[in-house]
Amino acid sequence: MNGTLKITLAASLVAGLAGCGNDSEGNGWVGVLAQAAGQAVAQRRAADQPAAPAKSPEEAAAEALRVNPGPLIQAGFEGLGRTQVMAMTGQNGAMRTFMTPAEEALILRGGMLVGTRGLGHDLSVAEPGTEGLIRAGASGSGTRVMRYFAGDGVERPLQFACTVGAGPAPGVTVESCEGHGASFQNSYMVQGGQIAVSRQWIGPDLGYVTIQTLRP
């Protein structure tokens, strides 16, 4: 409780320093820092005070299905420790963009993760050479290229060698990838060429996301 209060106070002091004006573009470094601090506080508050009883993922899914008539997925971000319902905001061929209310996005192609946006350690684009094998439920190997922003602002590819095969449970295809001293395992449940449920690796910082189709 005390901690929250102190942080809020500090933030309001900074916000006071930020001054005033109509110049939103050039709010100065103080202003930008205050904004960042404000958001950090908001997040902290949200985490500290679950004032309204938190909805369970099932309740959230049921409510979203009632309110939103379009395609919906439920995504569990393991690295972020949260599960969210995401609604489709755009479709370009087989590629669909799903967003949270805070406008963080997952980009899926027939259920295969091809990118994320707004998460800070985003996957720019994935080029899974194993996609055909996974959709066909076949075994084999292929190359997967995952492109990320490096800290210097340049998009760079990481290449992984992957093998695809049947998983331990029936109907589950597992893709095991290795490269650059890292390894990860994606699991897919494929129904009629569509990936209905999956657990896919976004990247080293965000870890895995579990994606469940609520309404195709």
Next chain:
Amino acid sequence: MRRSPLTGRLLATTLPVALVLGSVSSTAVAEPMYGRNMSTYGLPGGIDTPTAETLPDGTLGATVSWSDYGRRSSVVFQALPGLTTVLRYSRVDGINDYRNDGYISDRSLDVRYQVLDEQGWRPAVAVGLQDFLGTGVYSGEYIVATKSVTPSVRVSAGLGWGVLAGKPRTIDINDEGGTPNADDWFRGGAKPFASVSWQVNDRLSLVAEYSNEDYVAKYSSGQVFQQGEEPGSGLNLAAFYRFGQNYEAGVYAIGGETIGAQFTIALNPRQAPYPSGLEKAPAPVRPRPAPAADPDGWSGVWAQDPTAQPAIQTALGEAMAKEGQTLESMALSANRAEVRLRNGRFINQAEAIGRTARLMSRALPPSVETFVITSTADGVPTSSVTVRRADVERLENTEAGQIAAASALSDAPTGAPGLVRSEGVYPRFRWSIKPYWDLGIFSAEDGVTHEVGAEARASYEIAPGLVLTGALRQRAFGNIDQRGPGIPGQRGEHYTPEEYLADPSLETTPEGVPRVRSDTRMYTGNSDPVIPELTLAWYAKPTPAVYTRVTTGLLERAYGGVSTEVLWKPANSALALGAEINHVKKRDFDQLFDFRDYEVTMGHVSAYYEFAQGFTAQLDVGKYLAGDKGATLTLTREFANGWRIGAYATKTDLSAEEFGEGSFDKGVTLSIPLGWATGQPSRERVDANLRSLSRDGGAQLNVRDRLYNHVRDSHSVKLYEGWGRFWR
């Protein structure tokens, strides 16, 4: 598996440390030999002795090291993978000069080049120059080799000259410093030194070394000073502890008698907390419906309707405003649309262009096939990216190089047929009231100085390219008081403001150089409101590759008048040429509307070139504020994420005596985008300018918004460097 340098670099930035460490031990090829701790001189080393280690390319660090010998504050920059540079401000205890303080303040510059990296049995080898500008307290040279004996133990051995051999060079008390004394380098007898470092665990490392440094300073006047206590032996010991990714603390013992402590902070531009940024996801592309589903839209008949463009322009403008983009104007026909945007949010222009392209795919009728996205700066168009709508639809969220290959970058003419200005964009009035904080850290004479106050700022853009800007400052408190320039011949003494104002002849130095910057402290310490600037600026573009600027009014704190500039910079050219002519008058010290007697016409011609890997060079040749003629060379390294680190040097026809301490003007500039640190998208930057001294020679006019950096954001080198953010 042998990793390419590129992959290695990426791993260092996107994968957590644990992954990197894990992969290193499993590969036969070692990473480059990165330093584990900083020496007391602020670069990878033992304790006092150097090693052949480097830092990850681009690392910027600062080390403060305290002991009875003094206090060294060093800023280190790994300018190239093998080139380490250090700028150091030291308080050296035990030396009495004319100030009779019992210590001296000393600036020094080091460079070290790693000639060979460690490979197999071959050790890494480096050559270094310490305090090499002029003869200083720390002047010395070395050749050193470093070898990993086990994964956790490294041994270094080398030969040192000068201070490193315990044979300090004699300091000429009349020398103004600042110029290399190459005749002394690697002369005067060498002695060996050595160090061992043991990485106990991830955080702790222990170092032992044998050093010949005896902490003696010799002057040409015959005086010899012992800094602190004479080391009892050559054996030094230290322990360093690393916490977090960026901090290191250390304690050391020199010669068994003198204890010291140091603290280091290191930042790497490549290690952003949120490499991809936290900005909200972009609106996705909306592919066009089949022609049968929207025959009117595909036929282009809508273009006949006079209400179509205003409605589309308003909708697109509102959508762009949410992305921090201003739709300044738009030309729309049945199959082509050109939008002119001002980017108010993103460091990389490519992100602004990419988001605008997607919004266009959502807002424009299906028959519009060609998108022309023109960037503007200061109301003037700077470049156009032309892309087919079908490619935007086809390539959405693919590797960014594909859309780069499918688009074309060209110069943008001032006007375009059918261009309609958006309503409500001009005139544009902006204002703000903010605190300001001026901080001087590295002043040799004054230590840390600061001033805090409030600044009101307003700008009124009457029409595209015509901007009225004004600022008003009120100091609240601080210790940067008003003071006259130093009294010639009495080093360390200054004229009082009253003395300086009473005798106009003092505004020229005894050597006959007008005081254009050395009396800069006369402009500080005002308790009344001051006007730092009040200008009317006009930006224009007479031909598609030529930009012009005319700024008139109170241009900066100390000068007012007219500044004119012309720049030739084709969008696809790495070369740019420019010229600037200013006629300015020195402002009165109250910083209001009065002027002093000094008036000068000055200016320069400039050549700019963008090299590979983010290096840019700028050469200015011309006449400076004091009427001296010469040249300034600026080298800047720039990262795609917006970090800029640069160094400049100015030499003019003034002699070293006329010029004053330092002999020529030099400095380091640093600019860090705030978004890099916070993850929030912003064009704001934190800038720092470390310049050695405010002297009268080689002084430049500080007019705002020179053309080159404004124009260049949307030109080929910078645009494509940040092109990876097109689909962000």
